[in-house]
Amino acid sequence: MYDYADFDDHFVRTRTAQFRKQVERRISGALTEDEFKPLRLMNGVYLQLHAYMLRVAIPYGSVNPDQMRQLAYLADKFDKGYGHFTTRQNIQYNWPTLSDIPDMLDALADVQMHAIQTSGNTIRNVTADHFAGAAADEIEDPRPTAELIRQWSTDHPEFQFLPRKFKLAVTGSPEDRAVTKAHDVGIRIVKRDGEVGYQIIVGGGLGRTPVVGQVLNEFLPRADLLPYLEAIVAVYNVLGRRDNKYKARIKITTMENGIEKIRELVDAKFAQTRPLFSGVDQEHFARIQASFPQPEFKSADTGAYDAAYATDPGFRSFADTNLDVHRDDQHAIVTISIKAHGETPGDATSEQMRVMADLAESIGYSDLRISHEQNVILPHVHKSDLPKLYATLRAHGLATANAGLISDIIACPGMDYCALATARAIPVAQNIATRFDELKLEHDIGPIKLKISGCINACGHHHLGHIGILGLDRAGVENYQITLGGDGGADTVIGKRTGPGFAYDQIVPAIERILLAYLDLRDTAEETFLEAYRRLGDAPFKAALYPEGAAGGKSHAA
Amino acid sequence: MARPFTPKVVTANELISGDVIYLAVDGSWVRELCMALVLSTQEDADARLFEAETQPHIAVGAYLADVKAGATGPEPTHFREAFRAKGPSNRVHGKQERTEEVPAHV
Ligand code: HEM
Numbered sequence: 001m002y003d004y005a006d007f008d009d010h011f012v013r014t015r016t017a018q019f020r021k022q023v024e025r026r027i028s029g030a031l032t033e034d035e036f037k038p039l040r041l042m043n044g045v046y047l048q049l050h051a052y053m054l055r056v057a058i059p060y061g062s063v064n065p066d067q068m069r070q071l072a073y074l075a076d077k078f079d080k081g082y083g084h085f086t087t088r089q090n091i092q093y094n095w096p097t098l099s100d101i102p103d104m105l106d107a108l109a110d111v112q113m114h115a116i117q118t119s120g121n122t123i124r125n126v127t128a129d130h131f132a133g134a135a136a137d138e139i140e141d142p143r144p145t146a147e148l149i150r151q152w153s154t155d156h157p158e159f160q161f162l163p164r165k166f167k168l169a170v171t172g173s174p175e176d177r178a179v180t181k182a183h184d185v186g187i188r189i190v191k192r193d194g195e196v197g198y199q200i201i202v203g204g205g206l207g208r209t210p211v212v213g214q215v216l217n218e219f220l221p222r223a224d225l226l227p228y229l230e231a232i233v234a235v236y237n238v239l240g241r242r243d244n245k246y247k248a249r250i251k252i253t254t255m256e257n258g259i260e261k262i263r264e265l266v267d268a269k270f271a272q273t274r275p276l277f278s279g280v281d282q283e284h285f286a287r288i289q290a291s292f293p294q295p296e297f298k299s300a301d302t303g304a305y306d307a308a309y310a311t312d313p314g315f316r317s318f319a320d321t322n323l324d325v326h327r328d329d330q331h332a333i334v335t336i337s338i339k340a341h342g343e344t345p346g347d348a349t350s351e352q353m354r355v356m357a358d359l360a361e362s363i364g365y366s367d368l369r370i371s372h373e374q375n376v377i378l379p380h381v382h383k384s385d386l387p388k389l390y391a392t393l394r395a396h397g398l399a400t401a402n403a404g405l406i407s408d409i410i411a412c413p414g415m416d417y418c419a420l421a422t423a424r425a426i427p428v429a430q431n432i433a434t435r436f437d438e439l440k441l442e443h444d445i446g447p448i449k450l451k452i453s454g455c456i457n458a459c460g461h462h463h464l465g466h467i468g469i470l471g472l473d474r475a476g477v478e479n480y481q482i483t484l485g486g487d488g489g490a491d492t493v494i495g496k497r498t499g500p501g502f503a504y505d506q507i508v509p510a511i512e513r514i515l516l517a518y519l520d521l522r523d524t525a526e527e528t529f530l531e532a533y534r535r536l537g538d539a540p541f542k543a544a545l546y547p548e549g550a551a552g553g554k555s556h557a558a
Numbered sequence: 559m560a561r562p563f564t565p566k567v568v569t570a571n572e573l574i575s576g577d578v579i580y581l582a583v584d585g586s587w588v589r590e591l592c593m594a595l596v597l598s599t600q601e602d603a604d605a606r607l608f609e610a611e612t613q614p615h616i617a618v619g620a621y622l623a624d625v626k627a628g629a630t631g632p633e634p635t636h637f638r639e640a641f642r643a644k645g646p647s648n649r650v651h652g653k654q655e656r657t658e659e660v661p662a663h664v
C-alpha cells in the first residue's frame with residue numbers, strides 16, 4: 001500500500017497544526033462561527049444533532065492493521081468506543097468534542113491518515129472497488145489510479161472552492177462495485193487493443209435529482225488522466241451554478257448544457273492543460289503502482305476448508321454468503337458483515353476493529369478494506385485459514401452470514417444523528433433485519449439490495465436499492481417512501497416510486513409484503529428479486545404493497 | 559385575526575461539546591429542555607434569540623424551537639426536537655445516558 005513520502009507527512013502535519021490554531025481561535029472568540037465553519041468543514045468536522053462529528057477519509061477504502069488499531073484507539077479515547085463506516089469509504093466518529101479534534105487529527109497523522117477534504121465544496125475522498133487487487137475479473141488494480149488522483153486533488157489550489165462537492169470513484173473491473181455512474185466523475189479502467197486506459201463518465205449523482213452518469217470519453221490514454229480531469233473540473237468550476245446549491249452539482253451542469261457542450265469545453269480546456277503535464281506525473285504513477293505489489297500468495301492444502309464446509313453448517317452458510325471468488329483459486333475474498341441483525345449498519349466497536357486488524361495481520365496479508373456497503377473486507381485469505389477466521393469472527397459477533405442479503409442494509413445516519421435528516425433510517429434498518437431474521441426467510445429470499453436514506457440527500461443510496469426507502473417528514477410525522485428496481489451495478493438504474501409512503505410502524509410490514517409477493521411470483525428459486533421485478537414490472541408488487549387499492553392483487557396482510 | 563403564537567424556546571449547540579442547550583430564565587444555558595425558558599410572544603422570542611446570538615463563545619447556531627406545555631415543563635412538538643432533547647434512538651447515548659456528574663447548567 002502507498003507509504004507517505006516526507007512531503008505527504010509534512011503536508012498532513014502542517015494542516016493539523018493549522019487546524020489546532022483555528023480551533024483555539026474559535027474558542028477564544030477571535031474567529032466567529034461563520035468564519036470558522038468553512039475551516040472546520042475543510043477538515044472533516046461537522047456539527048450534527050447532538051455533537052460534533054469527525055469524518056476520516058479512508059482513501060479507496062484501504063487500511064492496514066496498524067491504521068485499523070489506531071481507528072479503534074480513537075474510538076476508545078475520544079468517542080464512545082465505536083466508529084461508523086459509511087458508504088463513501090469514510091469512518092465517522094459521532095461524539096468528539098471540538099477541543100479534542102486536533103489531538104485526533106494528530107493521532108491519525110501518526111498512521112498516515114487524515115480528514116482533509118471529507119467535506120466542503122472540494123474534491124472528496126476518492127473511492128474505489130473494495131475488491132481491488134483481489135477480484136478475478138479485474139483488468140487492473142484501481143488503487144494506484146485512485147492514489148494518484150488523491151495526491152493531485154488534495155489541496156489543489158484551483159479546486160478548493162468549487163460550486164459544490166465533487167466525488168470521484170474508480171473501478172478496475174467490468175462488474176462495477178464502485179458505483180461509478182452515480183459519481184460526479186466515474187473512472188473505469190478499460191483495455192483497448194491490449195492498451196490499458198480509462199473510460200470517463202461524468203454527471204452522475206443521487207440527492208434530490210438522481211442522474212445516471214454519461215460517458216464523456218470512451219477511451220482516455222493513461223498518460224492523459226490528470227490533464228483531462230483537470231480540464232473537467234476547471235470547466236465545471238466556471239460553468240457550474242453558484243446561484244442555487246440544488247443546481248450546483250456537475251450532474252445539473254451536464255443536464256443544462258448537454259454532454260456535447262461539456263465535451264467540447266473539456267476538449268478545448270484539455271488542449272491547454274495537456275502541455276502543462278510534462279510526464280512527471282507518469283513517473284510518479286509508476287512509483288505508486290510499485291507500492292501496491294500483489295502479495296506473495298501462499299500455496300497450501302485446502303483440506304481444512306473442505307472438511308469444515310462438509311461438516312459445519314454455520315461455516316457453510318458463512319462461506320456460501322460472505323465469500324467471493326479470488327483471482328487465486330486457493331484464496332477467497334471475505335466480507336465481514338458489520339450488520340449483525342438488529343445492530344446499527346456500519347457501526348463497529350473498538351474491540352471488533354482490533355479483532356479484524358489482528359486477523360488481517362495474521363492471515364490476511366495485512367490488508368483490510370472498507371466497502372461502500374458499510375462492511376469490512378479481507379481481500380486475501382487462504383482457504384485453509386477460513387475455518388479459524390470464522391471461529392474468531394463468531395466469538396466477536398462478526399460472523400453474520402448475510403452479505404448481499406436483505407439484512408445487509410445500507411442506511412445513512414438519519415434523524416438519530418444528522419442535522420439535515422427528515423426521518424430516522426437506522427432503526428428502520430434494525431427492524432427490517434430483525435424481522436427477516438425471525439421469519440428465517442433471509443436465505444430463501446437471496447441476493448437483494450435494500451438501501452435507506454433519512455432525507456432527500458440520498459446518502460444511503462436509496463435510489464440504487466432494489467428496494468429503496470426514503471424517510472420524509474410529512475406534517476411533523478415520519479413517513480417512508482418506497483422505490484423499486486434501482487440498481488447500482490454496471491448499468492445503474494434509478495428506482496421507481498411505488499406510491500404513497502408508509503408510517504414508521506408500517507414500513508416493516510410493507511417491505512414484508514413486497515418480499516412475500518416476490519417469493520410467490522418468482523419463476524424458480526434462482527430468480528432474484530431484481531430479475532423478477534424486471535420480468536414482471538412493478539404492478540404485482542404494488543398490488544401486494546397496497547392491497548385495498550389494487551383490484552385483483554393478492555393480499556398478504558402481515 | 560393573527561394566528562395564536564406557538565410557545566418557543568431558544569436552543570443551540572454548545573461550542574465545545576456540541577451538546578444541545580437551551581436558554582434558561584436567568585439568561586444562562588441549560589442542557590435539559592424541561593428547564594428552558596418558555597417564550598410566549600414573538601417580541602420576547604426575537605429578543606431572547608438576539609441575546610443568544612451575542613454569545614457565540616457558548617452557543618452555536620441558536621434558533622427558536624416550538625414547544626408545548628407539559629407536566630414537568632416544556633415539551634417538544636416535533637420529533638426532531640424530541641431527538642435533540644433525548645439523544646439517538648439506536649443507542650443509549652447523549653442526554654439519555656447522562657450521569658449525575660454532568661452539571662445541568664453549562
Ligand atoms: C453529517 C452528516 C451528513 C451530511 C450533512 C450530509 C450531507 C449531504 C448532502 C447535502 C448531500 C446532497 C448533495 C447534493 O445533492 O448536492 C449528500 C449526498 C451524499 N452523501 Fe451525505 N451527508 C452526511 C452523511 C453521510 C454519510 C454518513 C454518508 C455515507 C453513509 C454519506 C454519503 C453520501 C452519498 C453517497 C451521497 C449521494 C451522492 C451524491 O453526492 O450525489 N453522507 N450528503
Ligand code: SF4
Nearest residue numbers: 412418421454455459
Ligand atoms: S441522507 Fe439526509 S439524513 Fe441521511 S445522512 Fe444524508 S443528509 Fe443526513
